[in-house]
Amino acid sequence: MGLLDTLFGAINDFTWGWSLIPFLVVLGVFFTVASGFVQFRFFKRMFNVLTGGDEDNDPTKISAREALFVSVGGRVGGGNIAGVAVAITAGGPGAVFWMWVIALIGMCTALVEATLAQLYKRTDENGDYRGGPARAIVHGLGENYRWLATIYAVCLIASFSIGFNAFQGNTVAGAALDSMDVPRLWTGIALSLLTGVIVFGGIHRIAKAADVIIPVMAIGYIGMALVVIVLNVFSLPAVLWDIVANAFGLREAVAGGMGAAIAQGLRRGLFSNEAGLGSAPNVAATAYVKHPVSQGITQSFSVFIDTILICSCTAFVILLADVYQPGAEGIDGVALTQQSMVEHVGAWAQYFLTFAILLFAFSSIMYNYYLGENALIFMTENKMAVLVLRVAIMGIVFLGAVAPGATAVFAFSDPMMGILAVVNLLALMMLFPVAMRIITDFRTQLAAGVAKPVFDPAQFPDLDTDPSAWPDAPAAAAGRGPVGST
Template identity: 35%
Template sequence: MAAIESFISAINGVVWGPMMLVLILGVGLFLSIGLKLMPILRIGTGFRLLWGGRTASAGDEKEGEIPPFQALMTAMSATVGTGNIAGVATAIFLGGPGALFWMWITALIGMATKYSEAVLAVKYRETDEKGQHVGGPMYYIKNGLGKKWAWMGVAFAIFGAAAGFGIGNTVQSNSVADVLHANFSIPTWISGLVMMILVGAVILGGIKRIGHVAGALVPFMALSYLIAGLIVLAINAHLLPQALDLIFTHAFSPVAAQGGFAGAAVWAAIRFGVARGVFSNEAGLGSAPIAHAAAQTNDPVRQGMIAMLGTFLDTLVICTITGLVIVSSGAWTGGESGAALTSQAFATALPGLGNYLVAIALAIFAFTTIIGWSFYGERCVEFLFGIKAITPYRILWILAIPLGATLSLDFVWLVADTLNAMMAIPNLVALALLSPVVFKLTREYFNRN
């Protein structure tokens, strides 16, 4: 096991090296400039389209499986997970308060990335043997870039199908089992078994059932967590100026060791801020456009503007709340990491209650992530092997949940982190090559409207 962990660590060091961070930030910045900062400037339009997309319009009913709102909620069900609670805490533990600043930067330019992904997903989607709309990076690589790039679409699908078992399954069940055991003394195997049954009941119903569950559960859980976070920040209001000073200062200067914090260089703040930011909002990974391809819409740009809200809400709202709670509480210097650090930060302001709130929120967040990522994974295996592969994949997915609940947390995070990067590479290359299509469709849309 040690040899395997060492091997994966070596790969992780390469795929998450300087070139990956340049690729993620570079492609996002290139798209932002090419779109003339439209995703940031038109965020109000995105929210109006989201509100209007709660149901499909009459003309769009046959052009997808789920309403645009449910497509975003399905995508957000996969992104709003342990990354928002444990991921933010891990970034701050390893990179210091400045890591939160780099998460913000990743999100701001990631809005253009997420927008472009969804535009291309709807533009180049196909209809499968069951009559369902399928799309995502593997399809816009195949249909947009042509045969000579087909290998890259296959590579994405392979990495996506495998990555789902890391980022979308075992990481989530592991974190839930860990936090429920720590706070409620529930054995990890029981947590794994219960999650397996609940997830199985949802995903066996396909995308329509996933969309209904996500559309109901995601807004409720996100709003509840935000309210709890804002209460903590109100209690810590006098500490927020100092917290913000730490975040901006240590985004550009090293942070010295103090208490249980080992200290961190500026590179660590950038590396872990960007990596955990991408883990949280998934901008550039190519996962979310798989959900948006199923939306009931005829217009790629409209769905793109709805899709970009996922990055805004996930990182600039939910992750910010978590990060500010952790930094303002001072808990980040105590030596804890992951969900335990977030629990401690909430408990500092709400003794006897805060840690339980975090445990419940993490359990619900992770549950919806497992549901959302199951859809991504099955679309990847469908691309590779056809619809006959979907049912076996679903069964393997369900069986992996209790297994993940009992694995080593550090090893699971390492595998998930590595597979994330390997998914992102072919997707980011495709986004750069297909950017003229995104820019053209965007110009045409705004010339008409």
């Protein structure tokens, strides 16, 4: 066990310690500049997905909005409540500014990786779409790189479906115990059964559940934060100045000053919005859209919702209260957010926050399960394997909930996610020229007056795409059959 701890610790230090975060930042900046700041050019278009104005929905398919809400449910989790508090405690208010910066850069990375996931998606036997970085690697780079795709798939299952689901179960059970004295056992049973009801329904049930849970979750939390901001509106300019001043070292709030603010802000932003980590593209590929870039724009919007909106809500709740003390150590993230909320609106806020954590965590469990299912189906067509995974996820959530120290067993999650991100970023670098061709095609159609650009695989014969995944293309109307496989 000691050897494994040492190994995973070394992997974690190599990836998250010094190499991965600069890699993500540099690559995000490169994508932004090389694409002509595409995330800002298409910013107004992002909001169309909320009304369905950018796509014609097929009731038998996963819509762009449903895919958006599933991915938002995955990106938004306990980290948006606890993680932001930790970043502010360790990096000062300036960490919030750098969190915003990395989100704006990450919006482009999210657009690129989701576009590629859509481009190389495949139609399965049920008529649903499957895709993601593993399939993009195989169909975009060739069969010689299947080993790389397999490493990605294994790390995806280990980190998200196993490790992070145990963590989410632990978070919910801990919050329920602290605020309402609900024993961990009962929380574990309820959460495990609820998880089973959703995951045994597959991606369609996950999408339908997310379409209800995520708007309630996001609107409720943002609404509460707006109430706090209105109650403290005259203090807001001072808080904003504090954020900017600390970000550029004009006012040092914690040891390390500007350096600590940058490090904590970038780390929290990247952990929260997952742009470039290779997880959300698995969900992005499930959507029925007319053009790959349409879903790329939608996934870019999910980064905006996660970090610019929801993480900022937590930051303002904390910084507008008197609970936070710069430089204080040993403060639990959830406790800091909860105490700040209670100071603003009263003791009932702790129950509201517990409910928010429940929704945040459960949406993440649904998302984490689907990532594992998608990775597993990429590696094997044995249907029994999916059944085993579903039962295992229920057990993992239960174990994480009932045993306070159970998550220590899953210490491999962060290093596995580090390897996952490195593999994904390598693939993104190699496939970026292809992504730019697809983005250029989208722009060209818009410039020609096409309100809803349509992707035509026949225009890209050198790419290993599945024409059956693009029913709106002219070639599909002519009866062209599918090519490619899982």
